[in-house]
Amino acid sequence: MASFKGTYLHTLDPKNRFNIPAKMRGCFTPDDKETVILTRGYERCIYIYSFTEWQRLEDNLRTLSIMDGDARKLIRMISGNAHECELDKQGRVIIPQPLLSFSNIEKDIVVIGMLNWIEVWNPKMYDETHNGFDLEKTAAQMVKF
Numbered sequence: 001m002a003s004f005k006g007t008y009l010h011t012l013d014p015k016n017r018f019n020i021p022a023k024m025r026g027c028f029t030p031d032d033k034e035t036v037i038l039t040r041g042y043e044r045c046i047y048i049y050s051f052t053e054w055q056r057l058e059d060n061l062r063t064l065s066i067m068d069g070d071a072r073k074l075i076r077m078i079s080g081n082a083h084e085c086e087l088d089k090q091g092r093v094i095i096p097q098p099l100l101s102f103s104n105i106e107k108d109i110v111v112i113g114m115l116n117w118i119e120v121w122n123p124k125m126y127d128e129t130h131n132g133f134d135l136e137k138t139a140a141q142m143v144k145f
Contacts, residue, residue, distance in 0.1 A: 003113065008112075011107055041119055044125055
């Protein structure tokens with residue numbers, strides 16, 4: 001599977017749609033090209049999953065014990081806020097109002113490829129979340145080249 005990568009700036013149209021960048025659309029399998037799943041992400045952004053990747057996530061969530069309260073909350077927040085959305089012929093997707101409210105998105109957005117999924121951010125919140133992040137220090141602790 002190809003990976004979602006890159007950072008793109010977009011503006012929502014009056015119907016709260018935006019074009020998923022062509023390079024990202026090219027990462028969808030033929031079965032994925034018409035349907036994406038949007039849900040709440042961490043740090044108040046929106047996650048967009050291909051249909052295939054969403055099925056993988058669901059399979060992982062199904063392995064969690066429903067006897068664990070945190071597991072139930074996690075499933076509730078991810079699955080309960082998921083919206084199955086169709087891409088139109090121009091590759092546009094509508095962001096549902098509950099997700100716009102959750103992420104504080106009004107008009108401008110930042111679209112980020114995260115390898116297996118896509119994130120959509122309010123630009124100001126993206127900058128605030130990443131302000132002061134030390135790439136070199138974090139990479140030295142987490143990544144081995």
